[in-house]
Each structure stands twice: as C-alpha cells, then as structure tokens.
Amino acid sequence: MGRGAVARHGAALLVLGLTACCLLQGSAAAPRSVAMGIDLGTDNSVVALARKQGVDIVANEASQRSTPSIVSFGHDQRFVGEGGFSQRLMNLKNTVVEPKRMLAKRVSDRAFMDELKVEPFEVVEGEGGEVAVKVQLCGSERVFRPVQVIATLLANLKKIAETDHEAEVVDVAISVPCFFTEHQRRAIRAAAEIAGLKCLRLINDNTATALAYGITKTDLPEAEPRKIAFVDCGRDCMQVSIVAFKKGHLKVLSHAYSKSVSGRRVDSILFDHFAAEFAQKHKLDVRSQDKARLRLILQCEKLKKTLSAVPLDLESPLNVECLMNDMDVSSTLTRQQLETMLDEQKLFDSVAATCQEALTLAGVTKEELDGVELVGGTSRIPALRANLGGFFNKECKTTINAAESVARGAALACAMDSPSFKVREFKVTDWNMYPVEMAYKSQDGAATGSVLLKRGAEVPGAESLKLDTASPVSLEWAYTQDADVAADVPRALASHELKVSAKKGVLKQSVLAKVGLDNSGCVTVAEANLETQVEEILPPPKSKPPPPAPAAADKAGGGAGKADGKDADEEMGEAKEEGDAGKADKKTKNDKKPEDKAQEEKEEEKAPEKRVVTRREKIPVLLSCVMAHVSCVMPPAMCALVHLSKHSALPSSHVPICHPAVHARIHAPMHVSMCIVASAHACAHAWRAETSIQECTQGCTHSACFRRCVMKEYSH
Ligand SMILES: Nc1ncnc2c1ncn2[C@@H]1O[C@H](COP(=O)(O)OP(=O)(O)OP(=O)(O)O)[C@@H](O)[C@H]1O
Numbered sequence: 001m002g003r004g005a006v007a008r009h010g011a012a013l014l015v016l017g018l019t020a021c022c023l024l025q026g027s028a029a030a031p032r033s034v035a036m037g038i039d040l041g042t043d044n045s046v047v048a049l050a051r052k053q054g055v056d057i058v059a060n061e062a063s064q065r066s067t068p069s070i071v072s073f074g075h076d077q078r079f080v081g082e083g084g085f086s087q088r089l090m091n092l093k094n095t096v097v098e099p100k101r102m103l104a105k106r107v108s109d110r111a112f113m114d115e116l117k118v119e120p121f122e123v124v125e126g127e128g129g130e131v132a133v134k135v136q137l138c139g140s141e142r143v144f145r146p147v148q149v150i151a152t153l154l155a156n157l158k159k160i161a162e163t164d165h166e167a168e169v170v171d172v173a174i175s176v177p178c179f180f181t182e183h184q185r186r187a188i189r190a191a192a193e194i195a196g197l198k199c200l201r202l203i204n205d206n207t208a209t210a211l212a213y214g215i216t217k218t219d220l221p222e223a224e225p226r227k228i229a230f231v232d233c234g235r236d237c238m239q240v241s242i243v244a245f246k247k248g249h250l251k252v253l254s255h256a257y258s259k260s261v262s263g264r265r266v267d268s269i270l271f272d273h274f275a276a277e278f279a280q281k282h283k284l285d286v287r288s289q290d291k292a293r294l295r296l297i298l299q300c301e302k303l304k305k306t307l308s309a310v311p312l313d314l315e316s317p318l319n320v321e322c323l324m325n326d327m328d329v330s331s332t333l334t335r336q337q338l339e340t341m342l343d344e345q346k347l348f349d350s351v352a353a354t355c356q357e358a359l360t361l362a363g364v365t366k367e368e369l370d371g372v373e374l375v376g377g378t379s380r381i382p383a384l385r386a387n388l389g390g391f392f393n394k395e396c397k398t399t400i401n402a403a404e405s406v407a408r409g410a411a412l413a414c415a416m417d418s419p420s421f422k423v424r425e426f427k428v429t430d431w432n433m434y435p436v437e438m439a440y441k442s443q444d445g446a447a448t449g450s451v452l453l454k455r456g457a458e459v460p461g462a463e464s465l466k467l468d469t470a471s472p473v474s475l476e477w478a479y480t481q482d483a484d485v486a487a488d489v490p491r492a493l494a495s496h497e498l499k500v501s502a503k504k505g506v507l508k509q510s511v512l513a514k515v516g517l518d519n520s521g522c523v524t525v526a527e528a529n530l531e532t533q534v535e536e537i538l539p540p541p542k543s544k545p546p547p548p549a550p551a552a553a554d555k556a557g558g559g560a561g562k563a564d565g566k567d568a569d570e571e572m573g574e575a576k577e578e579g580d581a582g583k584a585d586k587k588t589k590n591d592k593k594p595e596d597k598a599q600e601e602k603e604e605e606k607a608p609e610k611r612v613v614t615r616r617e618k619i620p621v622l623l624s625c626v627m628a629h630v631s632c633v634m635p636p637a638m639c640a641l642v643h644l645s646k647h648s649a650l651p652s653s654h655v656p657i658c659h660p661a662v663h664a665r666i667h668a669p670m671h672v673s674m675c676i677v678a679s680a681h682a683c684a685h686a687w688r689a690e691t692s693i694q695e696c697t698q699g700c701t702h703s704a705c706f707r708r709c710v711m712k713e714y715s716h
C-alpha cells in the first residue's frame with residue numbers, strides 16, 4: 001500500500017510555484033502549491049500533479065499509474081478504482097463500470113439503452129428521464145445517477161493525489177471528450193464540486209494532449225503554423241483533432257469523432273466470434289449468463305492486448321476457466337484473423353471517414369499536415385496504426401506517452417489557471433463543437449435579438465452586447481436545430497437573468513454584456529454592466545477669495561480652475577472639458593468690473609453648472625436554470641447518509657433532493673461530511689433556499705457563494 005512511485009516529466013521547471021519557499025521546505029504540514037490534472041477515462045483514469053519540479057503521474061495504492069473507472073457497492077463499504085475492479089466478478093450486479101458514457105444520457109435514447117442491455121447492473125429511469133443505476137448499498141436499494149458515481153471516482157482520485165502530495169489537493173482540470181454536450185460538461189463540474197474539488201476548467205482530451213505536446217517545444221514557428229493531427233483511440237471512441245502550433249500559441253482547427261472505432265467495439269467483435277464458436281463447439285449460450293459474458297469479454301480484451309504485440313500469423317491462446325456449467329473452454333486466434341474481422345466490420349472505413357471529416361472541418365489537406373500523433377490504448381492495435389498511417393500518408397508517431405498525455409496536459413492547464421503558478425506563456429484556443437443560439441429579451445420588450453455562437457467558434461470566446469433597456473433581461477441559451485447532438489438531448493441549455501432595474505433621474509441607461517463560451521466550453525455571461533448617464537450639478541465654489549492684486553488674482557483663478565478640472569477628470573472626460581472651460585472663464589472674470597461680476601455671480605446662482613456623467617456598475621446575474629435534471633448527492637464516507645440522518649438535525653427525507661446550482665457541504669455532529677446539492681425550487685420549502693439564492697446572487701453567481709448562503713440557512 002505504498003504511495004507508489006512517481007515519474008518526473010521532462011517538462012520540469014516549466015511550472016514554478018510562486019510559493020517556492022514552502023515547496024522547497026517539503027514539510028508535510030506546509031501548504032504546497034499543486035495543480036491536478038485528471039484524465040477521466042471511460043476505462044481508466046489517470047492523475048497528474050503539476051508542482052514546482054514539473055508534472056508527475058501519480059500511482060495509486062496498487063502502484064498503478066492508471067485507475068479503473070469502476071465503483072462497486074458492497075454490503076458494508078464501497079470499492080472504488082482498483083478495489084472496484086477486483087470486486088467486479090464477485091459483485092456483478094452492484095458494480096458500475098464506465099459511468100462516464102452514461103452521464104446525462106436519457107432513457108429515451110433507445111440505441112444507447114440497447115447498448116446498456118449487456119451490462120449486468122440494473123439500469124433504471126432516474127429523475128427527469130435520465131439514465132440511472134439501481135444497486136444495493138448498506139443493505140438497501142439505492143438509485144444513483146452517473147454524476148454521483150463519477151463524484152465517487154473523483155473523490156478517490158483526489159485521495160490518490162493527496163496521498164502522494166501529503167497535503168490537500170483542490171484545484172483541478174478534468175479532461176472530457178470533444179463531443180460532450182453542455183449538460184455533460186456541467187455534470188462533470190458538479191461531480192467535481194461534490195468530490196471537494198475546485199474545477200478550474202474542463203479541457204477536451206486532444207486539446208490536453210496538444211498542450212502537453214506543444215508547451216515543451218522550443219522550435220515552434222512564428223509565422224506559418226505547424227499543423228499536427230492528434231488521434232486518440234480509447235475505450236469509448238476515437239477522436240481526431242487538427243491543431244495549429246505557433247510560438248506561444250496552440251489553436252484547435254477542428255474536432256471529429258467516431259464511436260464505431262473503440263476498444264469496446266473491438267472487444268465485442270472478438271466476443272461475438274468466440275461466443276459463436278463456443279455455442280457451436282460446446283453448446284454454451286454465453287449471453288444467457290452475466291458472469292459468463294463478463295468472463296469471456298475480459299479474456300477477449302486480454303487476447304486483444306496480446307495480439308497487439310505478436311507477429312501477424314502467430315496463434316495466441318484464449319482460455320476461460322469455468323466459463324459456465326463448470327466447463328473450461330479454450331481457443332486461439334492470430335492477429336491476421338483479428339484484422340480480417342475488423343475489416344469485415346468496416347472499422348477501418350470509419351477511421352478514414354473520421355480523419356477526413358477532421359481535415360475538411362479544419363480546411364487542411366493531408367499534405368499540409370506536419371505530423372500525426374497517436375494516443376489512447378486502442379491506438380496500440382498495429383492494424384489501426386497502419387491504417388492511419390496509410391490514410392495520412394505519413395508515419396504516425398507516438399512522441400508523447402499514449403496513456404498519460406491527456407492527464408499531463410490537464411495538469412498544465414490547471415496550473416495555467418491557478419494563481420499559485422507561473423507557467424510559460426502559452427495560449428490555448430479550442431474549437432466549439434455545437435452551434436449555440438442565445439436569444440435575449442428585456443422585460444419591457446425594448447431589446448430583443450439573438451447571438452449565434454457558431455460551430456468552430458473560438459473557445460473561450462465572447463461577443464459584446466449593448467442593450468438600451470431599463471428592465472430585467474433574460475438570456476435563453478439553446479443548441480441550434482442543426483447542432484449535431486442526439487435527438488433526445490434537450491436543446492435548452494441555460495438561462496441567465498440580468499437583474500436590471502430602472503434608475504431614477506438618469507438620462508439614458510443601457511446594458512453592456514459579454515456573452516459566450518468559457519474555457520470549459522460552457523455558455524457564460526463573462527461580464528454584465530449597467531451604463532447610466534446622469535446629469536450632475538457642479539457644486540458651487542466653497543468660499544470666494546478676497547479681491548486679489550491683479551498678478552495674484554491670475555494665479556489663484558488658474559489654480560481653482562485646475563482643481564475643478566482634476567475632480568472632473570476623476571469622474572469623466574466630458575466633465576474635464578467643462579472644468580477647463582471654467583478655468584478660462586474665471587480668468588476673464590477677474591478683469592471685469594465689480595458690478596458686472598456681481599451680476600454674473602447672481603446669474604450663476606440662478607442656473608447652476610451641470611455636466612453629464614457616465615457611470616458603470618455591475619449587474620447581478622442569476623443563472624436560474626443550469627441543467628433541468630442532474631442530481632448530486634454523494635456521501636464520501638460509506639453510509640454517511642445513515643449517520644447523517646440519525647445524528648444530525650437534517651431530516652433524511654431532505655437528503656436526496658438535488659440540483660447542482662446550489663450545494664452545501666455539511667459537517668454533521670459525527671464529523672461525517674457529505675455534500676448536499678439542493679434544488680432551488682424543490683428545496684425552497686425545506687431550506688428556504690429560494691430567498692437565499694436571490695440575496696446571494698446580488699453581485700455574485702459563484703457556487704461558493706451559494707454554498708455559504710445555504711450553509712447559513714442551514715445553521716439557522
Ligand atoms: N496493447 C493494447 N492493444 C489493444 N488495445 C489496448 C491495448 N492496451 C489497452 N487497450 C485498450 O485501450 C482501451 C483503453 O484505452 P484508454 O485508457 O485510452 O481509454 P479511456 O481513456 O479510458 O477511454 P476514453 O478515452 O474513450 O474515454 C481499452 O479498450 C483497452 O482494452
């Protein structure tokens with residue numbers, strides 16, 4: 001159970017902790033700057049830590065550099081990662097694998113539900129029609145949403161990082177596939193928050209790889225960019241991205257993906273082959289038993305990996321002990337046979353189609369590419385590599401570590417976003433996958449219109465809005481009709497409300513906002529200000545100097561004018577001009593006769609001097625709808641629910657109510673900590689949260705603020 005070895009990366013000294021003294025001391029108690037990157041894989045997750053020394057991949061409790069994305073729910077405890085993997089065969093029905101691909105999916109997606117039929121755990125319809133899993137936990141039946149299972153995985157990865165770092169690790173960047181929708185991205189962020197992590201950003205898998213690849217390069221061109229294709233073949237899909245590198249900048253030109261090319265697909269092709277063989281040879285129906293199915297599929301995966309490393313015509317064995325009916329079975333296969341099967345299943349056609357799509361979207365030809373980099377476990381299949389090489393007409397390189405590049409890139413991205421680190425200047429511009437339309441409407445109807453964030457728009461990116469209105473403005477975000485998302489994905493994404501109110505005595509008021517996509521690819525209101533123009537009366541001069549001698553009068557008059565001008569300058573440029581005008585005016589006044597002066601002063605008293613001042617103030621923004629139906633209740637400690645409901649004032653009936661918009665971490669009297677995500681509307685009665693949210697969003701929509709608010713509410 002050692003902490004495991006860590007590998008130092010060549011990018012050492014790229015990342016410099018600002019709190020260098022603490023880092024160098026190395027004391028266990030000292031707070032040490034660290035930024036975590038998580039490659040949250042469908043099959044395996046990898047943790048990287050960016051510290052002063054560089055980027056390290058952290059090994060888990062079994063000294064493995066990747067951790068299975070599995071949670072097994074037992075009678076008296078949960079097994080996560082390595083533990084979950086070892087429990088898988090013994091606790092089939094209560095072991096949830098690959099939760100990432102179920103995230104924010106709906107039961108109305110029939111094709112996906114058919115895919116899930118082969119899984120031994122029970123899939124049920126959760127809140128809002130979402131896919132959820134039903135398991136036995138602590139002797140009682142519980143329904144968990146994928147986001148909750150992912151929160152458990154993230155909490156485990158956090159623990160692995162903290163064991164290595166010997167201090168708390170909070171800041172994280174998490175990788176996601178390029179095709180993740182807004183709902184899925186927000187669900188990952190919610191899961192991170194439940195796990196006690198502060199997700200500084202989500203980064204697309206290939207963008208993370210490109211960052212890890214590019215930031216160490218010292219020979220990037222200044223003018224014509226170097227164009228590289230990154231191909232990631234993993235468990236769930238194949239992703240192809242074309243990236244242009246210039247000195248200090250990477251720009252993603254396109255993303256394309258295919259779910260037909262994946263490790264799971266290859267395993268299932270092998271499974272079908274051997275299931276048919278054993279049915280014929282031994283009259284065994286492997287599909288009729290969950291355990292037999294899993295036993296065979298695990299051996300197929302093992303055989304697939306073996307075949308990647310042996311000559312084309314060498315027969316490799318497949319043995320399954322006690323497959324079913326107490327029968328041991330065995331067979332053999334050559335790599336040549338596997339490749340023929342993959343070809344027959346048109347796997348390589350999908351490879352070529354996906355690569356071509358990425359090139360077309362980027363507007364780049366194969367010849368213009370300067371290189372092709374392969375990552376991901378499935379890219380180890382020799383036929384796949386050869387096929388990709390054939391398509392691009394280039395040798396496909398593996399300069400970067402195929403299994404760890406995503407986590408390294410994510411850790412670097414996290415360090416770049418963290419205030420505790422200074423990282424070499426390197427700008428990352430990503431590519432928007434799905435077109436989004438934002439329709440805005442002010443309550444008084446004075447300002448209506450829409451903003452389109454096109455497919456391929458820069459991420460992060462913002463558009464400016466100027467609306468002449470004195471009433472609240474609602475912004476409704478939705479995927480456009482032509483967005484290439486599954487038919488059952490809800491088009492509506494979020495709605496922001498800009499809390500504008502009519503100001504008294506203003507000449508004009510307008511709303512200035514910056515709307516667009518944040519660095520995680522989620523819709524956001526980056527800035528919202530209210531600009532008002534008011535007429536201001538200049539204060540009369542405080543005391544009049546005694547009639548001076550001509551020379552002194554000139555001096556004093558100029559000084560007063562200057563002072564006026566300075567005040568105005570502090571407020572607004574326009575006023576400064578008026579101040580200067582006043583200065584000239586006063587100078588001539590001293591040359592006038594006393595009776596004229598008295599007359600003028602009288603007139604001045606009658607009509608005080610005015611100026612128009614423009615003011616800006618922040619507008620509170622209320623994110624009133626994030627995701628309609630994502631729930632997040634995750635006890636980090638086993639059976640925390642039971643303890644909490646027994647020993648705290650919180651009634652157990654309130655525990656499973658959830659929404660990621662608001663959440664509180666509550667420390668129950670037994671020091672059992674747990675996260676509760678409360679729905680603004682569902683919990684309004686129990687928590688009186690609705691009022692809190694309103695108060696809380698005055699100037700701040702950050703979740704930490706929500707948290708404080710709900711905690712306050714709870715402590716009442
Ligand atoms: N030597 C090998 N030959 C063939 N396939 C392999 C080999 N090693 C691993 N794989 C396969 O690679 C897949 C896992 O790859 P990886 O860890 O990159 O996926 P992931 O990141 O978990 O998934 P994803 O990126 O799709 O979410 C598994 O299907 C595994 O069987």
Ligand SMILES: [Mg+2]
Nearest residue numbers: 041042234376
């Ligand atoms: Mg992956």
